[in-house]
Amino acid sequence: MHRTKVKVAEDALDANTTIAEANRHDFDHAGVRVVNLMSAPGAGKTTLLEAAIPEVDARVGVLEGDVQGSMDADRIAHLHVPVVQLNTDAGFGGECHLDANMVRSALPGFELDDIDLLVIENVGNLVCPAEFRVGEDARAMICSVAEGEDKPLKYPLMFRACELVVVNKIDLLPHLEYDLEKLRHNLESVNPGAEVIECSARTGEGTRAFADWLSTVAAREAAAV
């Protein structure tokens, strides 16, 4: 049997990147900036959005990604902002991340002309979401103090993918043996340029800084596609 070697030299996630670029083109065309918000499950993505969105100086829409259920979208809907729930459980056991194509499938649920900023709340997971661009302008993540200071060293792919790291649940610090200095040190070694916001979505401490950051992203110029 004759065998032939074929040179490919192509990124194996190229198909996703192509769709992410198409999403980006549509967002830019509508003047919408997009934030991809990621974290481990239970770090407080939805609670932080509930606290911050009313303070954002832009018209915000939210795309909720979850394996199953619409609990998060129902909570965001109370803020009277456009929200679409995307469930990933159609696949094999439920996809653990959003990819560009899933985000694309949800876009008809939004009137993009009516929003300035789309926050995509990714599926809770510190690994896969970092691999899949969805057409976002900025990537941010939350790590809560309940997770341990060593997480940047264990998940460098995720921590390096983000320009902002929100340290949430600082109201719990008196109850934990958590060393914020150690976290800052670990972050500094994995992603030295990252911006850091410390907050408690529960008490509201520091959430204004996150709202301000979202406002800043909403005001950014579209990057050349």
Place this chain on the structure above:
Amino acid sequence: MHELSLATGIVETVVKHAEGRRVTSVEMRIGTLRQVVPASLEFYFGICSRDTVCQGATLQQEIIQARVGCRSCGEEWELYEPDFRCRSCADTEVEVIAGTEFEVDSIEVTEESAIDQEEAGCIAPR
């Protein structure tokens, strides 16, 4: 745990380039910064490639060691721990030179198309 998603991407890419020909081997170039577990990727590749032209193909993984360089002092070194500060001057302006690759480098295909072989009933035993 992200090897399933990654294996799906490999199969999609290979199927596109195989143009209907049966694939016997896939060569990947994978940077250490991608945190891929080779045995896990191979396992999921076997699952994802079922009923495609890649079924039964071997997956070869060339691991590319992460290499970084300091923009400030020019020091270059191989990175084995996730510490992206310059090991020489402690500056934070360190760029990744290699180690983020996740690329299908080449594939090996058989000239007869997989479909023709099936029709002719002459699929070589695997």
